[in-house]
Amino acid sequence: MPNKAVQFRIEKTLSLVPRGKVVSYGLLADLCGLPGRARMMGKCLREISIDCNWHRVLRSDGKIAFPAGSEKAEEQRQRLITDGVLVKNYRVNMKKFGWTPDLLTILVELEY
DNA sequence: CACGTGACATACC
DNA sequence: GGGTATGCCACGT
Numbered sequence: 001m002p003n004k005a006v007q008f009r010i011e012k013t014l015s016l017v018p019r020g021k022v023v024s025y026g027l028l029a030d031l032c033g034l035p036g037r038a039r040m041m042g043k044c045l046r047e048i049s050i051d052c053n054w055h056r057v058l059r060s061d062g063k064i065a066f067p068a069g070s071e072k073a074e075e076q077r078q079r080l081i082t083d084g085v086l087v088k089n090y091r092v093n094m095k096k097f098g099w100t101p102d103l104l105t106i107l108v109e110l111e112y
Numbered sequence: 113c114a115c116g117t118g119a120c121a122t123a124c125c
Numbered sequence: 126g127g128g129t130a131t132g133c134c135a136c137g138t
Contacts, residue, residue, distance in 0.1 A: 025120055037134060042119030057119075065119035072119085091126095 006032060007044050009112070014053040016109060020084040021099035022092055024060040031101065033112040055079035056099075062092040 009032040017023055023031075025038040034040065042065065045054050055076045059065050066073035068090045080087050085097050 029120090034134095036121095038120040039118060039134060040120095043135080045119060054119090059119080060121055076119095 003044075006034065006040070007048055009033065009110070010041065010044055011048060011052050013110060014056065016101065016105065017053050017056045017099050020097065022056045022058050022062075022080070022085060022094070022097050023099050024094070025057060025065075026060055027099075028057055031106065031110060033110075056083070058092055058094075060094070062094040062098075064090045 010028065013028060013031045014023075025041040028041050029035060029037045032041075038060075041057065045057065048054060057065075064073050064076050064087075066076065073090060077087050077090060080092065085092055
């Protein structure tokens, strides 16, 4: 399993993502202090508890990363819809639903 | 050390 | 929008 501290950062960061908003793997990596390591996020998320906001993480183009039709993709789609996020063909409009974190919040909550 | 692989990203066509 | 090509980083073989 990947770095424990990284998982903690991910969970903490995800706890700040408001309901109805989503983040990309890349932005999540940035907020965790790991720029350029988007691919690492997925690896870590596999090991993280299901009650975190893992379903609010999408690819930069807004698509669900799991193969369309797979069980995980379906679950994520459902949870996003429950959040009030509009999901069309396993894709979300990032301009509309993409989370733009408040800078001050980041400094206070995530001072790494 | 050379590849292959992945819950990725960006640029182009 | 889709499809291809590169770049990227961590890990395993």
